[in-house]
Amino acid sequence: MNHLLHHDLQNIVALAEETLTLTKEHFSRQSSLPPGRFVEDLILESLPEKGLGAQGVLSYFKENYSTKLSHSAGPRYFGFVTGGSTPAAMVGDQLVSLYDQNAFGSNDSIAPQVERQTIHFLKQLFSLDEDYFGTFVTGATMSNFVSLAIGRQWVGEQLGIDISNEGTFNMPVKVVSAAPHSSILKSMSMLGIGKKNIIKINALPDREAIDVKKLETCLQSATTPIIVVANAGTVNTVDFDDLQAIGALKKNYNFWLHVDAAFGGFAALSPGYSHLMEGINEADSITIDAHKWLNVPYDGAMQFTKRKDLQLKVFQNSAAYLGDPNSSPDYFHYTPENSRRWRALPSWFTLMAYGKEGHREIVERNCSLAKKIGDWIYTSEAYTLLAPVRMNVVCFTLQEEGISMERVKVLLDRIRDDGRVYFTPTVYKGVPAIRAALSNWQTEEKDIVMAIEVLKEMREQKK
Numbered sequence: 001m002n003h004l005l006h007h008d009l010q011n012i013v014a015l016a017e018e019t020l021t022l023t024k025e026h027f028s029r030q031s032s033l034p035p036g037r038f039v040e041d042l043i044l045e046s047l048p049e050k051g052l053g054a055q056g057v058l059s060y061f062k063e064n065y066s067t068k069l070s071h072s073a074g075p076r077y078f079g080f081v082t083g084g085s086t087p088a089a090m091v092g093d094q095l096v097s098l099y100d101q102n103a104f105g106s107n108d109s110i111a112p113q114v115e116r117q118t119i120h121f122l123k124q125l126f127s128l129d130e131d132y133f134g135t136f137v138t139g140a141t142m143s144n145f146v147s148l149a150i151g152r153q154w155v156g157e158q159l160g161i162d163i164s165n166e167g168t169f170n171m172p173v174k175v176v177s178a179a180p181h182s183s184i185l186k187s188m189s190m191l192g193i194g195k196k197n198i199i200k201i202n203a204l205p206d207r208e209a210i211d212v213k214k215l216e217t218c219l220q221s222a223t224t225p226i227i228v229v230a231n232a233g234t235v236n237t238v239d240f241d242d243l244q245a246i247g248a249l250k251k252n253y254n255f256w257l258h259v260d261a262a263f264g265g266f267a268a269l270s271p272g273y274s275h276l277m278e279g280i281n282e283a284d285s286i287t288i289d290a291h292k293w294l295n296v297p298y299d300g301a302m303q304f305t306k307r308k309d310l311q312l313k314v315f316q317n318s319a320a321y322l323g324d325p326n327s328s329p330d331y332f333h334y335t336p337e338n339s340r341r342w343r344a345l346p347s348w349f350t351l352m353a354y355g356k357e358g359h360r361e362i363v364e365r366n367c368s369l370a371k372k373i374g375d376w377i378y379t380s381e382a383y384t385l386l387a388p389v390r391m392n393v394v395c396f397t398l399q400e401e402g403i404s405m406e407r408v409k410v411l412l413d414r415i416r417d418d419g420r421v422y423f424t425p426t427v428y429k430g431v432p433a434i435r436a437a438l439s440n441w442q443t444e445e446k447d448i449v450m451a452i453e454v455l456k457e458m459r460e461q462k463k
């Protein structure tokens with residue numbers, strides 16, 4: 001064994017203790033990291049011929065890199081929909097690396113069974129029918145990708161073509177949606193469906209939710225079986241398509257219904273919001289992210305479908321030594337990856353640790369705090385609220401004539417450099433805007449008071 005490896009093995013406890021110090025610092029509210037930051041490009045160095053040893057690298061990392069990170073998993077990062085990592089999820093994630101199981105689905109470890117167990121929990125959390133088959137993928141983009149792949153296979157089945165075998169050449173696959181997430185288009189590109197095959201349906205007035213009557217007109221005139229992507233929680237205003245009404249159309253029209261509920265799916269956890277998810281069980285496939293509102297580290301989302309058979313057709317990986325998909329839960333026959341990180345474990349940890357109640361509390365707290373920001377903006381003379389705060393996202397802009405994206409960015413850069421809170425820009429119905437998305441388990445009232453202070457102060461220093 002190389003002497004550095006040998007030395008690290010002998011000193012593994014000291015190494016673990018040093019990592020522990022970083023963990024403590026990270027979870028302290030006094031974290032010295034700003035929520036967002038601007039960093040210069042890194043000057044790349046050459047690969048060391050002789051290594052530094054793990055301890056040496058850790059010191060190097062602490063000195064040169066750790067101070068340039070952002071506290072994006074902390075309580076005042078309101079960009080994108082980022083979430084964070086609960087203490088239990090963090091422990092689970094560290095164990096994933098420690099045990100390094102390949103959760104591909106053989107019977108030589110309990111790891112894949114834990115994934116099945118976690119999926120079972122999650123179906124209960126989101127009130128999904130028991131007959132959904134579910135797997136973990138790396139994020140909602142991959143979940144949308146897998147879902148559209150199964151939908152595409154279904155379109156082929158309707159036309160008597162096995163796309164997994166024949167390919168999609170000249171196959172008309174149309175995807176219909178009102179406000180699809182960009183990852184739907186990316187998935188269409190990756191799947192060879194082609195981005196131009198999206199059919200955009202108008203949203204209802206002042207909404208991002210689909211006009212179901214217009215959708216029905218589109219279905220009436222369709223000449224081929226199509227894929228409908230319904231949105232359960234749009235990124236700008238957390239608007240929901242009427243899933244019940246769309247589901248009811250299935251009686252008269254033949255289409256694949258995919259629901260992108262990446263973070264909106266968490267509406268199901270709270271009696272105040274669960275009506276938004278009614279009708280979800282009409283979906284043929286569903287996307288829900290774990291690394292957003294479940295507050296597990298990145299690299300975790302769920303994909304659910306009622307057509308496990310079609311999923312197998314798309315993803316089956318035949319090789320004698322890899323086993324029979326019918327006799328074991330062989331995940332690699334159902335997901336894009338063959339070897340797979342044991343990414344269900346952090347979710348299992350957090351669900352076991354905090355239960356339904358704990359996760360409901362996070363969702364409800366984030367929503368009520370978002371509403372507080374929204375209420376303040378509504379009365380403010382410096383900002384304009386662009387949409388009602390439906391759940392955890394506040395979409396607003398500067399109150400001034402002819403607002404430009406440049407103006408928004410100048411303000412957001414100033415807020416970022418101030419270092420107390422962090423927001424990201426967006427465009428809502430053609431208007432350059434700001435989003436505050438709350439999805440972190442640590443965010444509390446005092447963070448909102450601070451965010452409002454920052455919004456006031458930074459707006460005052462206009463010039």
Ligand SMILES: *Cc1c(COP(=O)(O)O)cnc(C)c1O
Pocket residue numbers: 081138139140141142144181183233234235260261262263289301
């Ligand atoms: C975040 C998001 C995605 C993409 O998710 P990733 O986890 O970043 O891949 C897709 N759809 C919706 C609605 C989202 O909010």
